[in-house]
Amino acid sequence: MSLRVGIIGAGPSGMAQLRAFEAARAKGADMPEIVCFEKQSDWGGQWNYSWHTGIDGSGESAHSSMYRHLWSNGPKECLEFSDYTFDEHFGRPISSFPPREVLFDYIAGRVEKSDVRKYIQFNTAVRWVNYDEATEEFTLFSQDVKTGESKTYVFDKLVVSTGHFSTPNIPEFDGINTFPGEVLHAHDFRGAERFGGKRLLMIGSSYSAEDIGMQAHKMGAASITLSYRSGPMGFDWPSTTVERPLVTRFEGTTAHFADGTSGEFDAVIMCTGYLHKYPFLPSDLAVNSPNVLYPGNLYKGVVWQQNTNLFYLGAQDQYYTFNMFDAQAWFARDVMTGKIAMPSAAERAADIQSWLDTQAALADHDAEADFQTDYVRELINATDYPEFDLDAVSTLFKDWMRHKSEDILGYRDKAHRSVITGTMAEIHHTRWINAMDDSLERFLNGPSQNMDTNAMATVDANAILAKGK
Ligand code: FAD
Ligand code: NA7
Numbered sequence: 001m002s003l004r005v006g007i008i009g010a011g012p013s014g015m016a017q018l019r020a021f022e023a024a025r026a027k028g029a030d031m032p033e034i035v036c037f038e039k040q041s042d043w044g045g046q047w048n049y050s051w052h053t054g055i056d057g058s059g060e061s062a063h064s065s066m067y068r069h070l071w072s073n074g075p076k077e078c079l080e081f082s083d084y085t086f087d088e089h090f091g092r093p094i095s096s097f098p099p100r101e102v103l104f105d106y107i108a109g110r111v112e113k114s115d116v117r118k119y120i121q122f123n124t125a126v127r128w129v130n131y132d133e134a135t136e137e138f139t140l141f142s143q144d145v146k147t148g149e150s151k152t153y154v155f156d157k158l159v160v161s162t163g164h165f166s167t168p169n170i171p172e173f174d175g176i177n178t179f180p181g182e183v184l185h186a187h188d189f190r191g192a193e194r195f196g197g198k199r200l201l202m203i204g205s206s207y208s209a210e211d212i213g214m215q216a217h218k219m220g221a222a223s224i225t226l227s228y229r230s231g232p233m234g235f236d237w238p239s240t241t242v243e244r245p246l247v248t249r250f251e252g253t254t255a256h257f258a259d260g261t262s263g264e265f266d267a268v269i270m271c272t273g274y275l276h277k278y279p280f281l282p283s284d285l286a287v288n289s290p291n292v293l294y295p296g297n298l299y300k301g302v303v304w305q306q307n308t309n310l311f312y313l314g315a316q317d318q319y320y321t322f323n324m325f326d327a328q329a330w331f332a333r334d335v336m337t338g339k340i341a342m343p344s345a346a347e348r349a350a351d352i353q354s355w356l357d358t359q360a361a362l363a364d365h366d367a368e369a370d371f372q373t374d375y376v377r378e379l380i381n382a383t384d385y386p387e388f389d390l391d392a393v394s395t396l397f398k399d400w401m402r403h404k405s406e407d408i409l410g411y412r413d414k415a416h417r418s419v420i421t422g423t424m425a426e427i428h429h430t431r432w433i434n435a436m437d438d439s440l441e442r443f444l445n446g447p448s449q450n451m452d453t454n455a456m457a458t459v460d461a462n463a464i465l466a467k468g469k
Helices: 012-026 086-090 100-114 207-218 322-336 345-360 365-381 390-406 440-445 461-468
Strands: 004-008 033-037 124-132 137-144 150-155 157-160 182-185 199-203 223-228 241-245 247-251 254-257 262-264 267-270 310-312
Touching: 004 012, 004 137, 004 150, 012 033, 012 100, 012 322, 033 124, 086 100, 100 440, 137 157, 199 207, 199 262, 207 223, 223 254, 310 322, 322 365, 345 365, 365 390
Parallel strands: 004 033, 004 157, 157 310, 182 267, 199 223, 199 267, 223 241
Antiparallel strands: 124 137, 137 150, 247 254, 254 262
16 A cells, blocks of 8 residues: 555645655655645645635635735745746746745746646645554544535645644733724734824734834834834834834823833734644644744654654744755655654654754854754755755845845845856846835836846845936
8 A cells, every 4th residue: 555645734835745745756756645635725825815814715714924015035045946946937037035926926836847736635624633553544634614524534644734824922911902993913914005104013023023014114104113022123224113122001092111111003013923733633743832943842843753654844933945845845755755764762852952952052143044054954965855055045044134134125125146046136127115016917027127137146236226227
C-alpha cells in the first residue's frame, strides 16, 4: 500500500508540500496518496484575499488577515523560490516589493505548472484528528463547508499547514467598552480609506502596527498614535505619527498612556498579533507557542517531537517565507518517505534545545535574520531543494531593515538583486506612497519608465525618481 499523506491547508505552505512531492515524482519517485484539505474555495492562504471579516461566506471564521492595499513588506528577492524564479513567472524584471495580487499570481503560477490542484479538496474544513498509537494512523474528520457533508479519512502522515496569523490575540484594556468609536483587530482590517481625517490609535509595535499605521497615513489619517508594550519601533515617522507607551485605560474617546499623557481618538486598531490555534487537533499534537522564530517541540522546526508522523510547516515567525516553506516541505517529504532517517528522541530533543538556546541569545534583528538563514540552510542541505546563496539573502534582509530605518515610507521604492538569477529588480513606475491602484494590471502595465537599472546593486529609487521626474 502506498503512503497516505494528509495535508491541512492549501496556503503557501501546503502548496509547497504538494510541489515537493511533485518535484520528487518528476524525478521518478512514487507519488503517495495525497489529500489536501482547504476550507476556502481557492488556494493561496493569506494571499487569497477576501473582503470577509469575522465570518466568511461559508459560515467559517474568515482566514485572511490581508488588506486590499498590502504590498510585500520585505523584498521579493528574500522569498523567491529557487525552483521557480520571478523571471520564469513574469518573463521580465519587476520591482522588489510587489502588491499582494502580484505575489498571489507568482505562487499560484508555480503550482498550476505542477498540476497539483487535483489533490486539493476545496471548501473542506478539517474538524478533528485522532491518532492511534497502535496502528500509527491518523483518522481525520472533514466537512464540506457548503453542503455540510462530513467524511472520514485515514492517513499515515499528517502535515499541518494552516498558518498562525488568523486567530487574533485580543487583550483587554480598562474602560475600552466606553470607547464610542470603532475598535477592531488587524485581522479585520481591510483598508484605511475610511480613516481619512481620523485620529487613529494602534496598539502594538510590530509589522501590523507599522504597516497599517503607514497605510492610514497614506490614506490621509489626521494622526496616528502607536502604543507599545515592550518598546518603541523608533522609525523616522511622518510628523503626524507618534509612539507612546502602553495604554493604561480608556475613558470615552480618551486613551491614557503609561507615561501620564493622554489623547483623543476616533478609532482603535489592535495590532497585537495572533495565536497559534489548531481547533482540529488534540492538545498533545498541537503547537502551543508565542510567535517566535523557533517554537519548541518541533525537530528542525517541522517534525512533532512526540510523534514523528506529524509535521508542521510555517509554524515559526517569519523573515523567510515562501522559500523557507519549500525547505521545510522538502525536508518533511524526505522524512515521510524514509529518505531522511529520524535520530533518537533524545538526539532530537538535544537538537531542538540547541536551537532554543541560540534563539534565547539573539541580540537584535540582524541576528534574527542570520538565525533563520542558518535554519533554512540546514534544511536545504539535507534535501535536493535547489541551493541558493543564503548569505546573500541575509544581507538583503539587513539592507531592507536599514532602508526601513532610513525611510519608513520609501523603503519599498528600493530595488534589490535576485540571488538566484542575478536579475536586478526594476524601479517601480510609481512610488509606494503615491500608488493607489495596486492591481496586477497596473503593476505590470502602469506608466513605463525608461531607466536601466541592471547595472546597479541597490538603487536609491527616491533619488533617481526625484532627479528623473
Ligand atoms: P496561510 O497563508 O495562513 O494558509 C493557511 C491555509 O490553511 C488557508 O488557506 C486556510 O484557509 C487553511 N485552513 C486553515 N484552517 C483549516 C482547516 N481547519 N481546514 C482546512 N483548511 C484550513 N509574508 C511575506 O512573505 N510577505 C509579506 O508581505 C507578508 N505580509 C503579510 C501580511 C499579513 C497581514 C499577514 C497575516 C501575513 C503576511 N505574510 C507575509 C506572512 C504570511 O503568513 C505568509 O506569506 C504565508 O501566507 C503563510 O503561509 P501558510 O500556508 O503557512 O499559512
Ligand atoms: P507580531 O509580529 O506577533 O507582533 C505582535 C505585537 O503585538 C507586538 O508588538 C506585541 O508586543 C504586541 N502585543 C501583544 N500583546 C499585547 C498586549 N497585551 N498589549 C500590548 N501589545 C501587545 O504580529 P503582527 O500582527 O505585527 O505581525 C504578524 C504577521 O503579520 C507578520 O508576519 C507580518 O508579516 C504580518 P511585544 O513586542 O510582544 O511587547
